[in-house]
Amino acid sequence: SQTIHQWPATLVQPVGSPLSLECTVEGTSNPNLYWYRQAAGRGLQLLFYSIGIGQISSEVPQNLSASRPQDRQFILSSKKLLLSDSGFYLCAWSYPGGRSHTDTQYFGPGTRLTVL
Amino acid sequence: GDSVTQMEGPVTLSEEAFLTINCTYTATGYPSLFWYVQYPGEGLQLLLKATKADDKGSNKGFEATYRKETTSFHLEKGSVQVSDSAVYFCALSEPSSYKLIFGSGTRLLVRP
Numbered sequence: 001s002q003t004i005h006q007w008p009a010t011l012v013q014p015v016g017s018p019l020s021l022e023c024t025v026e027g028t029s030n031p032n033l034y035w036y037r038q039a040a041g042r043g044l045q046l047l048f049y050s051i052g053i054g055q056i057s058s059e060v061p062q063n064l065s066a067s068r069p070q071d072r073q074f075i076l077s078s079k080k081l082l083l084s085d086s087g088f089y090l091c092a093w094s095y096p097g098g099r100s101h102t103d104t105q106y107f108g109p110g111t112r113l114t115v116l
Numbered sequence: 117g118d119s120v121t122q123m124e125g126p127v128t129l130s131e132e133a134f135l136t137i138n139c140t141y142t143a144t145g146y147p148s149l150f151w152y153v154q155y156p157g158e159g160l161q162l163l164l165k166a167t168k169a170d171d172k173g174s175n176k177g178f179e180a181t182y183r184k185e186t187t188s189f190h191l192e193k194g195s196v197q198v199s200d201s202a203v204y205f206c207a208l209s210e211p212s213s214y215k216l217i218f219g220s221g222t223r224l225l226v227r228p
Contacts, residue, residue: 006159032214043120043205043218044160051214059215090159103209104150105216107159 002027006091006108019078021111023091031093033074038088086115118143120206122219129226137191137222139206147208149182149189154203201226
């Protein structure tokens with residue numbers, strides 16, 4: 001069966017510090033991978049998605065970047081955090097292949113980031 | 117653009133009460149519709165989905181019917197339990213898009 005891991009689970013960082021959040025998927029090859037952010041009291045917003053190694057699409061201009069150095073690894077980064085980067089970051093995956101809007105996305109446990 | 121609107125919470129119910137959480141959507145194409153649930157401190161789990169008009173998704177006693185004529189996908193359960201307390205998100209996905217568009221979520225509190 002497939003599992004998705006995220007770490008760390010929680011993180012408190014000062015403004016201006018760098019960020020690296022990691023997501024890995026087990027049990028499937030070449031998954032589509034996604035990063036979402038959930039701001040306090042709001043729904044989820046797609047930040048990045050990837051359909052293959054080295055292929056990253058950004059949905060929203062922001063202070064963050066994403067990379068996919070390996071097939072099942074997805075990393076969210078920032079060089080200098082802002083207060084507005086605080087939130088709950090969720091990684092998700094879906095089955096590979098052509099995009100079908102019927103596809104389910106499967107979410108990881110999330111990372112709660114607080115920027116002070 | 118596409119959007120999802122959910123009823124504001126929190127919704128507070130007594131155990132065994134009937135639940136309805138309203139969800140309406142705006143989409144240019146023929147989207148798939150989803151309900152996700154988020155338990156405290158956890159990520160999102162798929163609860164149910166429907167991929168075409170008049171489809172009914174169901175899981176764990178929850179149901180939702182894809183109503184194209186009213187652009188709605190309301191979540192219902194006949195008898196809620198304390199363990200159903202969570203935040204529920206309605207979402208849509210358009211053909212040819214990788215994006216899930218979420219509503220703002222509805223918090224459900226079920227009291228014994």
